[in-house]
Amino acid sequence: MSPRVGSPAMYRFENRMLFVIVPLYVLVVILGISLSHFHLHPTRIWAVLCAALLSSPGIGFIFCFGLYLSEEKDEFQRTLLVQSILWALGVTICVGFFWFALGTFFHVPQMKFASDEILFAVVYAVSSLVTRWRYR
Amino acid sequence: MKNRLKVLRAERDWSQADLAQRLEVSRQSVNAIETGKFDPSLPLAFKLARLFGLRIEEIFEDSGQ
Numbered sequence: 001m002s003p004r005v006g007s008p009a010m011y012r013f014e015n016r017m018l019f020v021i022v023p024l025y026v027l028v029v030i031l032g033i034s035l036s037h038f039h040l041h042p043t044r045i046w047a048v049l050c051a052a053l054l055s056s057p058g059i060g061f062i063f064c065f066g067l068y069l070s071e072e073k074d075e076f077q078r079t080l081l082v083q084s085i086l087w088a089l090g091v092t093i094c095v096g097f098f099w100f101a102l103g104t105f106f107h108v109p110q111m112k113f114a115s116d117e118i119l120f121a122v123v124y125a126v127s128s129l130v131t132r133w134r135y136r
Numbered sequence: 137m138k139n140r141l142k143v144l145r146a147e148r149d150w151s152q153a154d155l156a157q158r159l160e161v162s163r164q165s166v167n168a169i170e171t172g173k174f175d176p177s178l179p180l181a182f183k184l185a186r187l188f189g190l191r192i193e194e195i196f197e198d199s200g201q
Contacts, residue, residue: 007162076165076174135168 009071024057058117087127092120138197141170
């Protein structure tokens with residue numbers, strides 16, 4: 001009997017992340033750099049479209065998590081993912097709260113585009129590794 | 137929660153991977169349950185009980201008692 005390394009749901013989740021979310025991130029970074037480099041300030045419908053595109057990786061990220069949680073049959077693997085997401089959400093929200101509060105007293109730079117999404121992704125990656133190491 | 141999974145598995149000469157295959161979960165899940173780091177849900181506990189032909193309380197020890 002061969003041991004099961006990853007569940008089918010996990011493979012699908014990884015594929016979605018690799019082939020949808022990561023390219024979206026690249027597109028968003030290119031768009032963000034282009035907008036700031038050429039000093040472009042889209043208005044009206046273009047501004048809405050740009051905002052939708054800039055936020056799409058984060059929204060896609062969360063959508064993929066939801067899809068995985070509904071597909072995964074292994075309850076322990078689901079628990080690991082939920083723990084990692086809670087860490088990522090917690091740290092992102094705490095940093096956001098702190099930065100906003102800091103802005104009340106000092107002149108702090110506004111958080112750049114997708115910085116919260118990048119922070120979320122980095123903390124998720126770290127917490128995912130730590131959580132799996134704990135239960136190795 | 138303490139359990140007798142390791143003993144029951146050894147009696148049948150099953151590895152963690154064998155048990156994981158039979159339960160349709162990952163080996164990591166079996167290891168977490170066996171070491172008491174993760175408590176399985178009722179459906180999974182019943183599945184374990186059926187697999188070993190025992191009652192749930194014969195596998196898991198209620199630490200509250």
